[in-house]
Amino acid sequence: MRKIEAVIKPFKLDEVREALSEIGITGLTVTEVKGFGRQKGHTELYRGAEYVVDFLPKIKIEMVLAEASVDIAVEAIIKAARTGKIGDGKIFVSTVEQVVRIRTGETNEAAI
Secondary structure (H helix, E strand, O other): OEEEEEEEOHHHHHHHHHHHHHOOOOOOEEEEEEEOOOOOOEEEEEOOEEEEEOOEEEEEEEEEEOHHHHHHHHHHHHHHHOOOOOOOEEEEEEEOOOOEOOOOOOEHHHHO
């Protein structure tokens, strides 16, 4: 089993969710996060004062999948989230050792 974490631009969330849904992935967790990488932030004007916004709003999507679905899911996220501009985000894939569904006690593949 693998965990996919994708950090994307907020306005791309619906497109990514739809792309994942089309390939049969329905379970995911979405979190509003802030951060920066090469994009580094920007300056904004508010009530006549200029200030620096260091951390930009992003969306973090997390899902745990069977090994067979990982490559398809990563490709779907890339296609749906890419704008071609700086700040499109990143995808992290890591190994998950155990999953337990609390309600039923199912474990691992059955719990996904």
